[in-house]
Every structure is written in structure tokens, then in C-alpha cells.
Amino acid sequence: MPEPVNLADVARLAKVSPATASRALSDHPHVAEATRARVWEAARALEYVVSPDASGLARGTTGRIAVVVPHLSRWWFGAALEGLSDVVREAGRDVLLYHLGDAAARRAFFAELPARRRADAVVLLGFGVDDAERARLERIGVGIVSAGTRIGNHPSVSIDEYVAGRQAVDHLLHLGHRRIGMIVTTDPELDPGQPEGRAAAYRTALADAGVAHDPALTVSVPWSPEGGARAMGELLGLSDPPTAVYAHTDEVALGAVGTLRRAGLAVPGDVSVIGIDDHPLAALTDLSTVAQPAAEQGAVAARMALATLAGEPVEPVATLPTRLVIRGSTAPPARGVRGVS
């Protein structure tokens, strides 16, 4: 491994003292222009890099944006992180990644606040916090931005969860379904602030259509495709099972489709299924869904964080549009409308 080039090497090549080399590289005012040029040329020739930590400390900044995520192997989080990291890189800053995948990691993070003094801003991706955690987070003393959740009054970007839910449930109602199941996904330990919009949309869409609410048609499961498979099994076990199912995410909807296939039921012939996300596999599995822009949410959060750093005004809440994508997993109920109670 080659020895890293140090300031003394640069000074030697430029034929100046290390102190002069240091002043020239930090754009100190009292350095002759010819000397400054010679030192920079030597630095370039040797590929010398001014230590970013040292120069950042002098400026009082770290050059880093801290990102907190509860998951990395789920589509939304990976896509949002991609969108964020590209914007941060283009702005010449680095991403400091904090993956808090379980309760222990989460507790340790909020107790120790490792991001403190290591980043110029903190961005939470799909990471809800309670009031105590928010208060701890604010002790980091830098700007806080979130995507997918609201953190107090800090700037945030998300979709309108209620509108997305209405797009999905209204589609099923327009097709003529009246017996509609809902698979709610929960992640209580990781997302205490999980928005209620997707479930509220189901209740009001049914009410607006004059369909009585049957609590047996709502099943809550921890997030996972396996959770979706299990929830669909519960719904099929009802004496009057649904003709259509609205799942809160595509990955869970795909789990439900798996159960229907294994049960020998046709999608959408016997049961229609719709999700939310437009996961890359939704197109391939012909799943109807409500598309949300995940990478764009990460990118907007990054731009909000950079604007905060630059002292520029930041709109407190950005809402990105969602879009109903009708594919082959939804159709009118085969046996016509079945009565509910």
C-alpha cells in the first residue's frame, strides 16, 4: 500500500516550509500569489488531499449528512436512500449511515447520539420517533429533516398517505366490490409515529360508498411478505370472505397473492388484490397498485437538508403525488355484489 502523501512532502516539492505550505493550502491571506500557486501545483502533482476533517473543523462543519433508516433491504428504504445519496454526493458532501434495525440499536442511538458533532444535518428516512426521541434528536443541535414521516415541525417530504389509500380503495369500490378486506402492516417497535392515513382512507371510502364497516375484514400483521401471506389466510377463513383485498404495501400484497394461488383461487377471478408502492416486482407480477416516488422523496429530503445548511428557506412540508396503476390483479367481482350484513 503506498504511503499517504503528507504536508511535508508537498512543502519539500514546492521548496517552502511546512507552515507556508499549510497557509497556502488553507487560503491564508498573507501568502504571495506565486508561492500559493507553487504549493497548489506541488499538491496536485503529489495528489495531496487536505484532510477534510481538519479543514472542516476549521470551518465548523463536518461535510456530512447523517441518515437514519430502520431498514435497508426493503424497496422503499433502498430507493429513498439512493435518491438521497446521489443529491448529497453531487453537493460534495458525504452520507453517514445509521441503520437502526432493532429496539436495542434504536435505544443505543438515542442514548448516545453518535451523530452529534459528526454531521451537519440529520435526515430520517421512513423513521418515526416518539416525543422523547424527538427531544433527544434535537440535542444533536443540527437541522432535522424527514422523509415518509413527520418529526415535530421539522421539514419533511412524503406522499399523502390518505390520498394514496383512497386511490386504492376507491378503485376496488368502482369495480363493484363491497366486501373489501384490508391488510394493515405494523412495525410498532420501529415506527411508533406510523401515519394512520392508509387505514383512515379505507374507513372513509367505505362510508362514502354506503358500505357498512365490518371489523372482521381488517387484519393487522407485522410488516413482511410472510405477514401478508398469513393475513390473507385469516381473511379466507372468514365465513364470508372478501372479494377484494387492499394491502398497505406491495410486498405484503404479493404475500397475499401467494396465499390465494396456493389455495387454488384465481387473482382477480376469485379475489382482487391491490397494494401501494409500485415496487419493481409489481409490474412483473401484474399487481395493481398506487405508485409512490421513493427515490424522489429521498432526493427532496436531501435538498431540504442542504438548503437548511445553506441558510436558505425550506418549505416545511412537501407532498409528492401518487398515481393509481391498474394492472391484472384487480377486476369486477365475478359473482356480482355480495351483501354485507
Added chain:
Amino acid sequence: MPEPVNLADVARLAKVSPATASRALSDHPHVAEATRARVWEAARALEYVVSPDASGLARGTTGRIAVVVPHLSRWWFGAALEGLSDVVREAGRDVLLYHLGDAAARRAFFAELPARRRADAVVLLGFGVDDAERARLERIGVGIVSAGTRIGNHPSVSIDEYVAGRQAVDHLLHLGHRRIGMIVTTDPELDPGQPEGRAAAYRTALADAGVAHDPALTVSVPWSPEGGARAMGELLGLSDPPTAVYAHTDEVALGAVGTLRRAGLAVPGDVSVIGIDDHPLAALTDLSTVAQPAAEQGAVAARMALATLAGEPVEPVATLPTRLVIRGSTAPPARGVRGVS
């Protein structure tokens, strides 16, 4: 936003000079035990955090591991990054994330080497480099570790790509298939060092079984589920289409299954399909596959990087086992063995 606590606040509360407070917090030897205790107590009371950059610079370390990834929204990369980041966090260090998603980002990274002086080690996740890029990378002057690819003689962890490929193709041969298609996935811009093992396994498995190689049965597509869908379309267009298909990854295999379904063909009744990975959706879609431990590869790479830092011996190449997972997408050919030329 609260004002961050500084050293002067700690010194004031502990009733010592800032210089003494600094010495006490950096465990300087010439500080009386009672003074040291009083300063630490004040620091704790004020939740003062010693600037990690400043203390790291004094030690000549940054406390950070740089991670380079070509993708974040594909399963393997997200899972490997989860495994890595948990190990790094437990070791009290931070992850600096470099997502290089296109040729421009890649060129800029190797030209500027932003990770230089910002990290104590560099880990590449599923990121192949050519010789010129490797030489540039080595200029960062810290340990280099990789997962999923080999980078010169630097420590690396991966599965045995050839063995994984043999597990998949031998399974199809054992079922009686002789006309077996292969969907090769390429990512030339991002992975010039992509291992050849998965394709080599196909050729030798067929040769070992006495099956003549038909180049028409190999289709190469850029990685994506859509690529898999397109490749399957090409294979179906052959005058003598395959009875089984081996795809290099599950996401691509699921694309192929989508095309078969849309063409009205049964899986595995008409065509068997197998992938590699054991993506979370493989279980739900009943896809036969060869399982590889993605999170574990990230975790092993992290432990290798930490061992390098600690000056401990590191085994140069770790190979993690893969496992054939037989599900409902593979079965014996329905119409018996069909001849090949």
C-alpha cells in the same frame, strides 16, 4: 434548537480551566484523579460530547468505514449493507456511504477519491473494479475489503459462484431436463470484474451430463426483472424452446416467470424456472433457487475491515456456503426428455 455544549461550559461547571478540562477528557496523564472525575461528571451532566473528529485526528483515525455500493434498491446490496452496518455500529464506528449508481458517479469517485482521509478502511459491496480503478483505490492508503467480488489480493468474502451455479443447473439435469436455457445478467458499466462462475457452471454441468451446448439457449440481458421478462420472450421464440430455465438471479427469474404466465404457459408444467439468491419474494412466489447469505457476507466483510484496522490477521478469502432450495417452480419435463440436435 439548543446551543451545543462546548468545552468552556464543561470547564466552568467543573471549576477548572478549559485546558485542564481538555486534558482530563483526553485522559492526559498529568491530571489529578479528583479533577478528572469532576470534569467527567460535568461533561456527563451537560451531555458534552468530545468532538469525534478532533479526538480521531489526534489518534490518526477517523472512526469511520467507507462503503462503496453500485445499487441500494436491489435485495443483495441492501441486505449486505444491513449486515455490514450492524457490525460496524457494534464496534463503535460509523459507516460512510458512497453509492456509485452510474458511470459518471463512478468516474468522479475514482478521480477524486473522496473517501481519502475520511475513513480508516474501504469496503466494496458487490462492486467490481478494473486494474486502473484498483490502483486508484489503493492510493486511499487504508485497508481494502470486498464482498461479492475479488479486488486484487485484498481480503474478500463471497459465495462460490461456480458451486451455486452447479447446484441450480444440476438440479434441472437431475429432474431430467436436457434443453436448458440460461439467462445471463450483465452490468458491464458497474461490474467489470463480474465473476464468470455462474455461466461456467452451466457449461460444465451440461458437458458432464453429456448434453451438447447450444449457444442459442444462452441469452444475456442487462440486470433487471424487465431484462428477465425480455430474455424469456427470446427463449420462447426459439424453434425448439427450453423446458427449463436457469436465471442468474431471483429477480431476473421472477421476470421470466411473468413472461411465461402472460404467454399462458404453466410453471413448472410447461417450463421449470430456477434462480440464485433466495430473495424474500422467492418463497412467496414458490420459486426454486440457490440460497446465498447476503447479510452475512456484509457482516464478514465488516469484521475483516475491523480486524485489518486492529492489526489482526485476516484470512484473505472467505467463502460462505450456498444451498439448493427446491420449491414449486421446478419439476421433471412434462413431455419427457426432448432431443437436442
